[in-house]
Amino acid sequence: MARIVCTAIAVLSLVAAGVVVAAPRTFVSGDGSDSNNCSRDFPCRSFTAALALVDDGGEVVVIDTAGYGPMRISKPVSIIAPPGILAAISNSVLSDDLVPTAIYVRAGPSDKVVLRGMNVNIQAGNIFGVLVHSVGTLHIENSFFKGSNSDLAGGLWVDALGPVKLFVKDSQFRTFGTGMALRGMNARIDAVVERTRIQDTFDGVTLANDVKALMRETVSTGNQGVGFAAYNGNPSITVRTSLILERCTASNNGGVGVLADPASINKGAIVSTLVTISNCVVTNNGVGVQGTTFAGSWPAQMTTRGNNTVRENGTNSIGTIVSDTGF
Amino acid sequence: MRTTMKTLLVLVCALLAAGIVGAAPRTFVSAVGSDLAVCSFGAPCRTFTRALTFTDPSGEVIALTSGAYDPFTITAAVAITVPSGVHATVTSSGANDSRNGVTIMAGASDVVMIRGLEIDTSPAVSVGAGASGISYQTGGHVFVEDVTLVGNSVGYSKAGILAEATTAPRRLVVRNVVERGYLVGLAVGLFCCSVRPDFVDIVVEDSQFHGNGYAGALLEIKGTSKVVIRNSLFSGNGSGVNGTGIHVVRGDLVHPGAKVTLEDNVVTHNTEFGIRIVGGDVGEPIVSMAHNVVAYNPTGVKVEECPSGGGACGGGTIAFRMGNNTVRENSTDSAGPVTLYSGF
Numbered sequence: 325m326a327r328i329v330c331t332a333i334a335v336l337s338l339v340a341a342g343v344v345v346a347a348p349r350t351f352v353s354g355d356g357s358d359s360n361n362c363s364r365d366f367p368c369r370s371f372t373a374a375l376a377l378v379d380d381g382g383e384v385v386v387i388d389t390a391g392y393g394p395m396r397i398s399k400p401v402s403i404i405a406p407p408g409i410l411a412a413i414s415n416s417v418l419s420d421d422l423v424p425t426a427i428y429v430r431a432g433p434s435d436k437v438v439l440r441g442m443n444v445n446i447q448a449g450n451i452f453g454v455l456v457h458s459v460g461t462l463h464i465e466n467s468f469f470k471g472s473n474s475d476l477a478g479g480l481w482v483d484a485l486g487p488v489k490l491f492v493k494d495s496q497f498r499t500f501g502t503g504m505a506l507r508g509m510n511a512r513i514d515a516v517v518e519r520t521r522i523q524d525t526f527d528g529v530t531l532a533n534d535v536k537a538l539m540r541e542t543v544s545t546g547n548q549g550v551g552f553a554a555y556n557g558n559p560s561i562t563v564r565t566s567l568i569l570e571r572c573t574a575s576n577n578g579g580v581g582v583l584a585d586p587a588s589i590n591k592g593a594i595v596s597t598l599v600t601i602s603n604c605v606v607t608n609n610g611v612g613v614q615g616t617t618f619a620g621s622w623p624a625q626m627t628t629r630g631n632n633t634v635r636e637n638g639t640n641s642i643g644t645i646v647s648d649t650g651f
Numbered sequence: 652m653r654t655t656m657k658t659l660l661v662l663v664c665a666l667l668a669a670g671i672v673g674a675a676p677r678t679f680v681s682a683v684g685s686d687l688a689v690c691s692f693g694a695p696c697r698t699f700t701r702a703l704t705f706t707d708p709s710g711e712v713i714a715l716t717s718g719a720y721d722p723f724t725i726t727a728a729v730a731i732t733v734p735s736g737v738h739a740t741v742t743s744s745g746a747n748d749s750r751n752g753v754t755i756m757a758g759a760s761d762v763v764m765i766r767g768l769e770i771d772t773s774p775a776v777s778v779g780a781g782a783s784g785i786s787y788q789t790g791g792h793v794f795v796e797d798v799t800l801v802g803n804s805v806g807y808s809k810a811g812i813l814a815e816a817t818t819a820p821r822r823l824v825v826r827n828v829v830e831r832g833y834l835v836g837l838a839v840g841l842f843c844c845s846v847r848p849d850f851v852d853i854v855v856e857d858s859q860f861h862g863n864g865y866a867g868a869l870l871e872i873k874g875t876s877k878v879v880i881r882n883s884l885f886s887g888n889g890s891g892v893n894g895t896g897i898h899v900v901r902g903d904l905v906h907p908g909a910k911v912t913l914e915d916n917v918v919t920h921n922t923e924f925g926i927r928i929v930g931g932d933v934g935e936p937i938v939s940m941a942h943n944v945v946a947y948n949p950t951g952v953k954v955e956e957c958p959s960g961g962g963a964c965g966g967g968t969i970a971f972r973m974g975n976n977t978v979r980e981n982s983t984d985s986a987g988p989v990t991l992y993s994g995f
Contacts (some may be wrong), residue, residue: 370829514919516919584750651984
C-alpha cells in the first residue's frame with residue numbers, strides 16, 4: 325500500500341513539474357527549480373540542469389534576470405539570454421585539467437556552441453571566464469566577462485586539441501590576466517572578433533602559433549602589458565601566426581600597443597608572425613607598434629596600410645615596418 | 652440539433668471569456684497563449700498565423716514571451732516585432748518539415764517588417780526538406796532587422812533569406828542579421844527561375860553570414876537591381892572545397908546583371924573564394940569594392956569575365972576596386988582583371 329502511495333506521489337510530482345524528457349528548447353528562470361523538466365512552464369534554476377535536458381543542437385533560453393551558475397558544455401547548443409535580461413555567473417566548474425572556469429567548453433570537434441548575453445563576474449580567485457578545450461565553432465555574442473584581477477586567469481582562453489572556428493562580437497573582457505588568448509599550439513584557430521573591448525588586463529589579446537585572426541572595431545586598452553600581440557613558437561616553417569586589425573584601437577597600454585613578436589626558434593627567412601594594421605588608432609602606449617627588431621632568422625613582420633594613426637606613444641614605432649598600399 | 656446548439660454556446664462563451672474577436676491594429680502572441688483567444692494583450696494567441704488573421708492591414712504582431720512558435724505566412728502589410736527581453740523562435744516541427752520559417756507573399760505595395768525574431772529551421776534535416784529561414788516571394792518593401800537565422804549545417808537548409816520573386820518585389824533591407832548554417836545565407840535568384848528576380852534595390856548592413864554550405868551571399872539578379880552590402884561579415888562558408896563569401900553571377904539572357912557595391916565588409920575563412928564575380932556574353936554584373944577586408948581565403952578576389960565552364964563571353968569590365976581594400980593573407984590574393992577607380 326505504501327509503495328502504491330509513493331508511486332502515486334511520484335507520478336503526481338512529475339505531472340506537476342512536467343514529465344522529464346529531452347527537448348529542443350529548455351528554459352531557466354530565477355524562480356525555477358532543478359527538479360523541473362526545464363520547459364517554458366516549468367523552468368529549471370541552473371544552466372547545468374537545463375543543459376542536461378536539452379537536445380543536441382538545441383537552445384537553453386533565459387527567461388529572467390538571475391544568477392544561473394557555472395557550466396560545462398559538452399554538446400552542440402546555444403545558451404541565449406535575450407537583450408534586457410542578465411544571466412549572471414560568478415562561480416566556477418573545473419576543467420578536465422582541473423582549471424577553475426565559469427564556462428568550460430569541451431564539445432565535439434564539429435559541434436557548434438553559441439553563448440549569447442552571458443554576464444560573468446568573477447569576484448575572487450584564479451577563475452577563467454571561458455576556457456575552450458574542444459569545439460568545432462564557438463560564437464560569443466553580446467557577453468560580458470569580468471575577472472578578479474588575477475594574473476593567472478584568462479577571459480577567453482582557447483587552447484583546443486582540434487581546429488576551432490571562433491566568432492566573438494559585441495563583448496567585453498576585463499580585469500583578467502589575459503583578456504583573450506588564442507593558442508594554436510595543437511591545432512588551427514580561425515578567429516573573427518568584432519566590436520569587442522579588452523580592458524584593464526595584464527595582456528590584452530595574445531595569439532600564439534597556428535592562429536589566423538581578423539579583428540575589427542575592437543579596442544584593447546588600459547592593459548599593463550601589450551594591447552595586441554602575435555607570437556609564433558611553432559617549429560614548422562609552414563605555420564604562420566597571422567593577425568589583421570581593421571579599425572581597431574590600442575591605447576593606454578603599458579607595453580606595446582600592437583606587437584609582431586619574433587619567433588623563439590630559427591625559421592630561416594620565413595615570416596613566422598605577420599600583423600597587418602589598417603585604419604587603426606594606436607596611442608598612449610609605451611611603444612606604439614613593433615615589428616622585427618633585428619635582422620636574421622625568425623622574423624616577424626608588421627605591415628601598415630598607411631592609413632593608421634600612431635601618435636603620442638612613448639615610442640611610436642620600433643623595428644621594420646612594411647607598407648601595403650591596398651587593393 | 653441539440654449538439655450543434657451546445658457547441659455554438661460553448662464557442663460563444665469561449666469568445667466572450669477571451670474577449671470579442673475583431674481585427675485590431677496591434678495583436679499579441681505568447682508561448683502560453685491560445686488560438687481560441689482574440690490575440691489581445693490580455694488574451695494573446697499562441698501562433699503568429701492566428702494573430703495575423705486578427706491584425707489590421709499595416710498593423711503589428713508582438714511576441715510577449717520567450718518560447719517556440721510555428722512557421723507562418725505573411726500575405727499583407729504587417730510588422731512582426733519581438734521586443735528586447737523576449738527570445739521568440741519560429742522553428743520547424745521536425746526532420747521532414749519543409750515549411751519555411753516565414754514566407755512572405757504580400758501585395759506589390761505592402762510593407763513587411765520582421766524585427767527581433769529568431770528563425771530556426773535546423774530541425775528540418777531530411778534531404779529535400781528544403782526549408783529557408785525567410786522566403787520573400789512577393790511584397791513591396793521588406794525589412795528584416797535584428798533577426799537570427801539558424802539552419803542545420805547537416806542536410807543544409809535552403810537559404811537564410813531567399814529572395815526569389817520574379818515580379819512585384821521592390822525593396823529588401825537586411826540589417827543587423829546573424830545567419831548561419833544554410834546552403835546559402837542570402838540567396839537572390841539561386842533556386843528559381845529562368846527569369847531572374849527583379850528588385851529595385853537590396854541593402855544589407857551590419858549583418859553576419861557564416862557557416863553556410865556554399866556561400867554567404869549569392870546574387871543572381873536582373874540589372875534593374877541595385878545592391879549595396881556594407882559593414883557585414885561573410886566567414887566560414889563552404890562545407891568542402893567549394894565555399895564562397897560573396898558570389899555575384901551574371902543576370903539572364905535578356906537582362907544585364909545587377910550593380911553591386913561592396914563597402915566595409917569582412918570576407919574571411921571561406922573554403923574557396925572570398926569574393927567571386929562571374930560575367931558572360933550577356934547579363935554581366937558590375938561590382939565595385941571599397942574598404943573591404945578579404946583575408947584567409949584560398950583565393951581572395953576571383954573575377955571571371957568569361958565563365959570558367961565555357962560558353963559565350965562578352966569580355967566587358969565587371970569588377971572595380973577603389974584601392975583601399977585590404978586583400979591579404981589569402982593563398983592567392985587576386986585572380987582576374989579588376990579595374991582601379993578613384994574616389995570622389
